[in-house]
Amino acid sequence: MAKDLNAILAGFGGQGVLFMGKAIATAGLLEGREVSWLPSYGPEMRGGTANCAVCVSDETIGCPVVTVPNAAVVMNGPSFDKFVPKVEPAGVIIVESSIVSAKVCRDDVEVYYVPAMELAEKHSLQGLANLILVGKLLAATGFCKMETMPDVMKHIVPPRKAHLIEKNFEAVQLGFGL
Amino acid sequence: MSQRVLMKGNEALAEAAIRAGCHHFFGYPITPQNEIVAYMSKRLPKIEGACFLQAESEIAAINMLLGASAAGARVMTSSSSPGISLKTEGISYIAGSDLPVVVVNTQRAGPGLGGIQPSQADYWQATKAPGHGDLRVLVFAPCSVQEMVDMVTTAFDMADKYRMPAIILADGMLGQMMEAVTLPEDRGRQANNKEWATNGHAGENRNIINSLYINPDELEKIIRDRFARYAEIEAKHTQHEEYALEDADIVVTAYGASARVAKAAVRDARAKGIKAGFIRPITLWPFPKEAYAKAANTARSFLCVEMSMGQMVDDVRLAISSKVPVHFYGRPGGIVPAPEEVLAEIEKIAGGMN
Numbered sequence: 001m002a003k004d005l006n007a008i009l010a011g012f013g014g015q016g017v018l019f020m021g022k023a024i025a026t027a028g029l030l031e032g033r034e035v036s037w038l039p040s041y042g043p044e045m046r047g048g049t050a051n052c053a054v055c056v057s058d059e060t061i062g063c064p065v066v067t068v069p070n071a072a073v074v075m076n077g078p079s080f081d082k083f084v085p086k087v088e089p090a091g092v093i094i095v096e097s098s099i100v101s102a103k104v105c106r107d108d109v110e111v112y113y114v115p116a117m118e119l120a121e122k123h124s125l126q127g128l129a130n131l132i133l134v135g136k137l138l139a140a141t142g143f144c145k146m147e148t149m150p151d152v153m154k155h156i157v158p159p160r161k162a163h164l165i166e167k168n169f170e171a172v173q174l175g176f177g178l
Numbered sequence: 179m180s181q182r183v184l185m186k187g188n189e190a191l192a193e194a195a196i197r198a199g200c201h202h203f204f205g206y207p208i209t210p211q212n213e214i215v216a217y218m219s220k221r222l223p224k225i226e227g228a229c230f231l232q233a234e235s236e237i238a239a240i241n242m243l244l245g246a247s248a249a250g251a252r253v254m255t256s257s258s259s260p261g262i263s264l265k266t267e268g269i270s271y272i273a274g275s276d277l278p279v280v281v282v283n284t285q286r287a288g289p290g291l292g293g294i295q296p297s298q299a300d301y302w303q304a305t306k307a308p309g310h311g312d313l314r315v316l317v318f319a320p321c322s323v324q325e326m327v328d329m330v331t332t333a334f335d336m337a338d339k340y341r342m343p344a345i346i347l348a349d350g351m352l353g354q355m356m357e358a359v360t361l362p363e364d365r366g367r368q369a370n371n372k373e374w375a376t377n378g379h380a381g382e383n384r385n386i387i388n389s390l391y392i393n394p395d396e397l398e399k400i401i402r403d404r405f406a407r408y409a410e411i412e413a414k415h416t417q418h419e420e421y422a423l424e425d426a427d428i429v430v431t432a433y434g435a436s437a438r439v440a441k442a443a444v445r446d447a448r449a450k451g452i453k454a455g456f457i458r459p460i461t462l463w464p465f466p467k468e469a470y471a472k473a474a475n476t477a478r479s480f481l482c483v484e485m486s487m488g489q490m491v492d493d494v495r496l497a498i499s500s501k502v503p504v505h506f507y508g509r510p511g512g513i514v515p516a517p518e519e520v521l522a523e524i525e526k527i528a529g530g531m532n
Contacts, residue, residue, distance in 0.1 A: 029183075062445065
């Protein structure tokens, strides 16, 4: 029985945090687990801060609202300030360090600094920083099997971008291997 | 067994409605229910003989439902709180004409334009006064994406059976969130050969759909007959969920999205040794009065949790004839309460009882 994931993914609108959540939830779905994906919506999606809460569990998801996450990926300053203090002890925090320069001042959590945007540029994966971070989250929490990920990409990449499925998976692999 | 898919509540409900044979949809955009209208606008034009129409207003849309339903079609509209207010006149006319329709309210905060975040402030409107006059409408309260799917099918069937409007009272959280869901088989268009329908009788046995009765004796009889149907529904179709009630001192109750939060808090309270239990009304009308009355025989207090200043709490007090205290915890304005907040309330009540 795999551990439950109660994750918060947060950043600016346009960084792809909702898509990251969809990738994680779809992985859970494909592995036959229970999942929920709860987005912020409204003005937040239009350039402000966006976030989504994703739960993956072997049991029915009780409350899809995640107030004490066991994992958080923060992709901008406001999200760092808001969510870093909320992560439960022994939880995982992944910081997009190409954007956030602050350091986590807690010693009871597992922290990874990933300069995802820079890595994406360097590896010709422009626009896929979000999936590099999903790869890192997978490595840190094991929310699904790596073998499931190619199938996840086939499910969630829209048809008009089907040619990017391979690139999307490459980004996850890159993050996973960091 | 069909495959599970990941869908937003609004979209899953729309797809389920189509599969329940609803091929007529009239609506108008408003956040946070837009995905229903958008989904219908994509799917229905591809089905032969189906009709999607974006009306010029919510008022127009609800009156198009009246017309389509009178002609025997299985028909739906959706909106969010301010838009539902506009539809209430039409809902009353539809109830007064004994027509089956389904209305979805993906609630947002009010009053007025309020806000666009999830809310449960339309409980009174849905259950007490969905329009003027002596009337009831069926009110279903889903608390998961799967229930958004399952209830829309039930709502259509019940509305048809009892010839009355049904409301699905959801909220922005249920509409916007995605969960794994199993969709029902497609039943195809439901035949519009209802014996009362005004679908063309060419001179013989004409049907008339009307809500105007000038003669009070005639109208009184019609209303009494309608209320006899309502009584049958109350007796046969009240639904609720119970959890850990056997030895519960404190019964926590909530519907819809806040029920997910409240139930999580009840589990946490149990883990701390507090004897908490849980009741969730699945139908808000008819309201599961007996479940509350029974729980009040053993429980020492109740806690009603809502995303409002307290509306369903009135019905809980009535259901138990105020036999024991009914406490309230709510977050209005578009805020979903956190399980910790509800747990803190449960602990406060438990502390006060000892």
